[in-house]
Amino acid sequence: MKQRIIYTLLIVFAAFTSCKDDAEVILAPVISGIDKTYTIVEGRKLELSPTIENGNNATYLWQLDGEEVAQTPNYVFEESNPGEYTLILKVGNESGTDEAKTSITVGAKDMTIEGAAHTLISLELPDYMKGNGDLAWSVLEAPSELYRFSQMNAKEAPLFIAAEVGTYLMQVSSGDINGEVTIIVSENENELSSYIANVFDYLPAPGQFVNKMPVYEEGDTHEDMVAKVAEKITGENSGFITLGGWGGYVTFGFDHTIVNVAGKQDFRIEGNGFTNSSEPGIVMVSYDANGNGEPDDEWYEIVGSGNFTAENEEWYQSALETGNDVNTYRDFEMTYYRPEVEENAPLKEYIRWTNNKDQEGYKEKNSFHKQSYFPIWVDADEITFNGVRLAQSGVDASGQGSFFTLKSYKYGYADNHSNSDNRSTFDIDWAIDKDGNKVNLPGIDFVKVYTGVDQENGWVGENYTEVARGSDLHLLGTSIDSINE
Ligand SMILES: [Ca+2]
Ligand SMILES: [Ca+2]
Numbered sequence: 001m002k003q004r005i006i007y008t009l010l011i012v013f014a015a016f017t018s019c020k021d022d023a024e025v026i027l028a029p030v031i032s033g034i035d036k037t038y039t040i041v042e043g044r045k046l047e048l049s050p051t052i053e054n055g056n057n058a059t060y061l062w063q064l065d066g067e068e069v070a071q072t073p074n075y076v077f078e079e080s081n082p083g084e085y086t087l088i089l090k091v092g093n094e095s096g097t098d099e100a101k102t103s104i105t106v107g108a109k110d111m112t113i114e115g116a117a118h119t120l121i122s123l124e125l126p127d128y129m130k131g132n133g134d135l136a137w138s139v140l141e142a143p144s145e146l147y148r149f150s151q152m153n154a155k156e157a158p159l160f161i162a163a164e165v166g167t168y169l170m171q172v173s174s175g176d177i178n179g180e181v182t183i184i185v186s187e188n189e190n191e192l193s194s195y196i197a198n199v200f201d202y203l204p205a206p207g208q209f210v211n212k213m214p215v216y217e218e219g220d221t222h223e224d225m226v227a228k229v230a231e232k233i234t235g236e237n238s239g240f241i242t243l244g245g246w247g248g249y250v251t252f253g254f255d256h257t258i259v260n261v262a263g264k265q266d267f268r269i270e271g272n273g274f275t276n277s278s279e280p281g282i283v284m285v286s287y288d289a290n291g292n293g294e295p296d297d298e299w300y301e302i303v304g305s306g307n308f309t310a311e312n313e314e315w316y317q318s319a320l321e322t323g324n325d326v327n328t329y330r331d332f333e334m335t336y337y338r339p340e341v342e343e344n345a346p347l348k349e350y351i352r353w354t355n356n357k358d359q360e361g362y363k364e365k366n367s368f369h370k371q372s373y374f375p376i377w378v379d380a381d382e383i384t385f386n387g388v389r390l391a392q393s394g395v396d397a398s399g400q401g402s403f404f405t406l407k408s409y410k411y412g413y414a415d416n417h418s419n420s421d422n423r424s425t426f427d428i429d430w431a432i433d434k435d436g437n438k439v440n441l442p443g444i445d446f447v448k449v450y451t452g453v454d455q456e457n458g459w460v461g462e463n464y465t466e467v468a469r470g471s472d473l474h475l476l477g478t479s480i481d482s483i484n485e
């Protein structure tokens, strides 16, 4: 029995080797090079060129959703209606067949995105739109000019925001595909305030109204002082706060995003500035990029007329002649030191300061304001501020240091012109990033203002910015053309 099995195996082996020697074996075809799924945008062709092993003299059959569509090695899918399609390829020869199956999704190139007025709407598109080449956007129809389309950078989805409800129509092009994005902007469900809604932070630099505007009471913490500032400057009926000397700041926000309307001023910050009594505060803006309601996003600098140089200001020459420091420092840093004594403190050498321009000196106490000028609630013995220091704009009209007129900059600062003046308003398009590049902000949620001038002005004392009411011009229905001069 055993011997017989061996004999049979030998015969099989002999037959196999002789077959190999005499004629070529025809093997069944094997398909590769077709993915399980494809997604394309409507109107786009999909060329399928599979690789077939053992494909000589093979036959081909392509079936789309069960219907025969081709008998060629390659196939071009060009179904234009959005939907899902199943494509099967069968390849056969005399030894057998192979089959490949793929699912093709045809995505719509037109889409609708919904959002509320005065909020940022992300224009995130499906991947199949992005895969066709760089996206280019343009506005086809807008029911109002109070909107903004903003692509902050190539990596993130563009942002859209409108102050007016309605249907906005945009074209988006990607390679040879042109799609339409309909943005339906509906009424904001919240009752929105046109005025400052929140105060996030407050730290005045030493100054003659510090601890008085708002009033510090014994035991007040930083949070208490921020709450007191909020009581003053939020809402329609607001009062003044002081930011103290150079660098002192307040950070506040709105209960919605203020739209950066192209060619228009967007918001106003009030103070108590008027002719010859201007104490410019530098303005920084930010939008809630991470959507958490907190001002922890990138800040941008509003470039007023003097953020780089004061040479174009009307008073520049007279300020130069009366000995002002008319330099503009973009990297200024100043440290104020807690006075060693408060009771009977020396008036001339009251609060010591140093800066990063190798200068030092003392802030004076004047005879009108006897309270501490150093923010009492701050525990630290010194406070350091950073930012832009504007040219000294207080011009001594007497020539003897006794009568200073505090000249206004042309535009772009808080507490610099009277509240009814258009130059107390701001265009978000004035913003630059930390590298000095102009930015295309969609709008802003947060504002920071800090005192921009470091100067003692005779008996009127140091230059300190006041901040009062702030408002969204678009929500108020106020239209002011962009100020360029
Ligand atoms: Ca604007
Ligand atoms: Ca003022």
Ligand SMILES: [Ca+2]
Pocket: 287, 288, 289, 290, 291, 292, 293, 294, 295, 296, 297
């Ligand atoms: Ca945030």
